[in-house]
Amino acid sequence: MNRIAPRFSPFAILLLAFALRVTALDSIPPGWRDDEVIETTVHAQLVLDGGRPLYFVQAEGHEPLYHYLSAGWIALVGRSLLSVRLISVFFGLLAVAAAHRLTRQLFGARPALLVALLLAVSFWTLMYSRVKIRHIAELPFALLAFSHLFRAINYQRSAISHQPSAISHQPLAISPLFTAKPSFRILHCSLFISLALYTYLAALSLFIIIAAFALYLLFTTYVLHLSTRPRIWPLFLSLALAAILYLPLANAIRNNAARLNIVGGPLAALREGNPQPLIENMIGTLAMFGGAGDNEALYNIPGRPVFNLVGFYFFLGGVIIAAARWRDPRYAFLLIWLVSGLAPGFASSPPASLGHTITALPAAYILAALPVHALSGQPSAISHQPSAISPYVTRHFSLLILHCSLFIAIALHDLPDYFFRWPALSEVRYLYKADLHAMAKTLRNEPPATYVLAGVLSKWDRVAFTLEGVQTESAPRWVNAEWAIVFPSQSARFLFTPADWQIDAPPQNAITIHFDNDLIFDGWTQRGRDVIAHWRMDPAYAAAEPDMGASVASPSFPAFAFLHLLDANGNFMAGSDRFDADAFTLQPGDRFLQRHSFDAPPGTYTLEVGLYDPITGERYLADDGRDAITLATITLP
Numbered sequence: 016m017n018r019i020a021p022r023f024s025p026f027a028i029l030l031l032a033f034a035l036r037v038t039a040l041d042s043i044p045p046g047w048r049d050d051e052v053i054e055t056t057v058h059a060q061l062v063l064d065g066g067r068p069l070y071f072v073q074a075e076g077h078e079p080l081y082h083y084l085s086a087g088w089i090a091l092v093g094r095s096l097l098s099v100r101l102i103s104v105f106f107g108l109l110a111v112a113a114a115h116r117l118t119r120q121l122f123g124a125r126p127a128l129l130v131a132l133l134l135a136v137s138f139w140t141l142m143y144s145r146v147k148i149r150h151i152a153e154l155p156f157a158l159l160a161f162s163h164l165f166r167a168i169n170y171q172r173s174a175i176s177h178q179p180s181a182i183s184h185q186p187l188a189i190s191p192l193f194t195a196k197p198s199f200r201i202l203h204c205s206l207f208i209s210l211a212l213y214t215y216l217a218a219l220s221l222f223i224i225i226a227a228f229a230l231y232l233l234f235t236t237y238v239l240h241l242s243t244r245p246r247i248w249p250l251f252l253s254l255a256l257a258a259i260l261y262l263p264l265a266n267a268i269r270n271n272a273a274r275l276n277i278v279g280g281p282l283a284a285l286r287e288g289n290p291q292p293l294i295e296n297m298i299g300t301l302a303m304f305g306g307a308g309d310n311e312a313l314y315n316i317p318g319r320p321v322f323n324l325v326g327f328y329f330f331l332g333g334v335i336i337a338a339a340r341w342r343d344p345r346y347a348f349l350l351i352w353l354v355s356g357l358a359p360g361f362a363s364s365p366p367a368s369l370g371h372t373i374t375a376l377p378a379a380y381i382l383a384a385l386p387v388h389a390l391s392g393q394p395s396a397i398s399h400q401p402s403a404i405s406p407y408v409t410r411h412f413s414l415l416i417l418h419c420s421l422f423i424a425i426a427l428h429d430l431p432d433y434f435f436r437w438p439a440l441s442e443v444r445y446l447y448k449a450d451l452h453a454m455a456k457t458l459r460n461e462p463p464a465t466y467v468l469a470g471v472l473s474k475w476d477r478v479a480f481t482l483e484g485v486q487t488e489s490a491p492r493w494v495n496a497e498w499a500i501v502f503p504s505q506s507a508r509f510l511f512t513p514a515d516w517q518i519d520a521p522p523q524n525a526i527t528i529h530f531d532n533d534l535i536f537d538g539w540t541q542r543g544r545d546v547i548a549h550w551r552m553d554p555a556y557a558a559a560e561p562d563m564g565a566s567v568a569s570p571s572f573p574a575f576a577f578l579h580l581l582d583a584n585g586n587f588m589a590g591s592d593r594f595d596a597d598a599f600t601l602q603p604g605d606r607f608l609q610r611h612s613f614d615a616p617p618g619t620y621t622l623e624v625g626l627y628d629p630i631t632g633e634r635y636l637a638d639d640g641r642d643a644i645t646l647a648t649i650t651l652p
Contacts, residue, residue: 039434329383356378580615
């Protein structure tokens, strides 16, 4: 049994991690995030359509590896929300397993199990293991790179490495002889570094980590003479080979630097001589473990720190222990890893981003486990006292209490936060289109229909609805129900209840004006200080295809409608430019009503109407050549 338990425990932890990553996967997060829609329908679809980009310029730029793997996965299992998120689940499990491997290699079996347990239940790891974005895929490659790195320099834990008092004074246990074909270890390390770099830009911190560790070894060996001459050359060779492998992608990123321009604000300010944003980012990022954390509701309860009070004290204790034992390369490496992994958070916006600093995630939890590991090497304080209870049993019972205390403290804090508190936030439900996802679930098994959907006017909302597998007779129409309502040419099912619309009422003031973009103005209705404009799509109308572009923002609509109020002398007094039906979803024969509200003093005004291109500002012309049509005089109360 004693031989089976050490082998069974990692498997049991992976089963726990798997269960936590697939439970309610299609409802937590509560729906489609724009990034998930883009990855599925733009990046992965580009590969499925035969494209082979080295760097995806869409959505401000993405590294390629995750998207190629995602495309292959989609080809196998389809594009439901549950199925597409499974690829991140897979990488999340690999991250837990790779962290266990590295921790066992450096500190032994017991700390490795504790670290794997903490990663299995942590909010931070769960967040990125259950959403279809590439961040989590970097971690297995980074951890395997570190594992092969230590094997390449032939570092082995000392036979007395569990003794804290001895560790800090022992020379680095590095053999001067090759033992296991270090050239292969170097190649493996370089390959895994480059795979991480081809997955997520934050992996650039791996260069900093390994270079800083090499300098540390040089300093402790040749200046402080704390160790025999270690094999440091594999570190530099690994970096050189990884850099060569990364050069094609680096060149592609340099030629398409949109992402760097968006997130690299503090560095841009520093180049202009203003260090304040960088300093503020550094302070905010360092505070993320026990003070104020990531403020983005997308991936965190805004302001929530990584650790609760108990977890933070363990983490802080680990940092103190690692600093005290800096002569031991394992502990120095952890500190270098933590600080360098946080560097992208220092240099980018927003500060304390859990995504930008994901390279530091395993280091944080290994440090949190260090106090338990350190105490495991201390002889029992009561071992010299006669007792009916074996000192061995007493010490191991005490260690079990410490292990359980840390695990339970983190699990009771992180699991309810992730599975209950975070997805219930209104901002999270909005960002992840929770209402749309819930609505689609109810419609999935109903007969086909033409749907009119209320919501924000985003192309990604429309695409997300098509991913839900709802049967439709024609493309859904999207509308901001507060300001507009659409009547499709087919009979429609309205998935909203506008409070003050008279459904399908004809205009009080009928008129027909045909514009050269095939929109027809059919008249207007006045309601107090509001004017309802009636529009119709000509039978020749062809909806434009939105440009997927390089941004996740909504595209500009093909036309904006304006209603202007003019005084008796023809001077502009007030106006309302709106188009709250998604013109990319409108079809020939559709009609929509647009509400305009005016902020003007009570009085009598001349009303004019027109359309213009929101990109160029150029007005569309009516059949008679006019770009603005005078309708009538109206009186505002």
